[in-house]
Amino acid sequence: MGNSLRRVLSTLLWTAGLVLTLGSIDRLFLGPIAPNGWIRVASIDAVPAAAGKIKTPNYFPATLGWPPEKIFYQLKPHPGWWISAKVNSDEPNSGTVWIGTLVDDSLSSLGDSNFLADCLSIPQGLRCPEGWYFLSKQTPDNQTLYVLTNFSKQEGIRIIEGL
């Protein structure tokens, strides 16, 4: 019995030691593990570079504030970000602009902003309510930017061209 217990304890300790060593080596060289899914942060500075650079738009409707009200980023499964700014009003349909870089299935886990997922609705296609416009453009550094807004289409075009 004593021998068996000694063997079990030795095995547990050895395995635990290996786990700690391997985990430490991995974290030492690769850094902490990136969390899965979308994360909301309070400021643009909190978005890691690996998610992509958030550029301040050259044009933004005057009624909207900057910095944006909602900021989300994701590193895994795919890197990307979304920001949202809304006209300060009690009206639920007041002017809103969403700017982002990632449109895929992971949007469904964006938490309290499921409007984005419902509207962009991968893979069924766009299902935004009437009055919303969805635009995209390719930047010189090969990044795709998306704008979703219920301002006028012209405003949407001005915003996306200013990015």
Place this chain on the structure above:
Amino acid sequence: MQDFTWLTPYLLLNLSHGLLGLIWLGGLRRWTGSLPAILEASLLRWLLALPAIALILRSLGLTTATPAGPVLIRIDDWSKIINQSELALGALLSLSAGAALVTFIQEILPLLKKMYPNISKNRQRLEVTQNSRPHLALENITRSYFKSSSTGAITDRSITRSWSPHAWTWKVRTRAPKVIVSTDLWIATEGLFFPQIIISTAVLSLLNDDELEASIAHECAHLAIGSNFVLGWIWLIRLVQLFNPAALVAFRELVECRELACDSWASWITRKPEALASAIKKLTDANYVTLAQSSRDTHAARAEIRTTAQRIQALLETDVTAPDSAIFLIFSTALLGGLLWGIR
């Protein structure tokens, strides 16, 4: 130039699993004292199987890209680092190719020579003859086995299940040993689905009754632990990891360990470890003389002598004990599985 970067995660995953498994097992041997051969053989089997299963699951896309739960080693991230360095990628590919080449030359080619007479020039047409000595030896072994079982020497249910009187009768007793006329020293289990013990007349004239009984008990142990059918599966698992040098090492260790495990079983059944040690020595010495005279495979013969010395030492210096409990095997296998799951 061909892009091999897509291979990196698979090669790295399998190599990491194999290496970690060997390191873990080595530590186990060091820190828990020597492991019983039967236990070690089982652990080595899992050590070979689990990485292969992980590789197959990943190849089929059945493991998620972003794994849930704690991760010890992030294979995808390490793969990206390796792919960014031509030197690192080249080293990994060379290591893998080298492992495959060694496996082919050292293991697959000899197996093909053994299986296909057209390749091997030494294959003889075998004549079967009658001899009562092996049958008497088998009856003695069966009596000893049943006596050990009934005295409660085996208490572990997983062991009694595979060694139950019914299983023994089906696996061992119904497969009467076949005696072949041959000057080659030949005692082995042959056949995939219905294996049988084959003994050459040269062996019968070399060994005395006790040595013959111990040798047949060793072969009975092979039959009872799964014999060639299980070995066939191990080979398949091995082939999945053709490019893994760690799997090469693990497989070699497993083959040797299975022999030690069967020696252990045979000693326990017959209570005559000295007889088995003597039989092994006689067979090996006679084999070496033959091979040395033919000036062929002397390296293989010397390697066999080193292995034989290990086996004899284990037989003579280890106490004859009943087979080990399966509980520790289940526990340690679960730990190994958890450890390997952390690498993905």
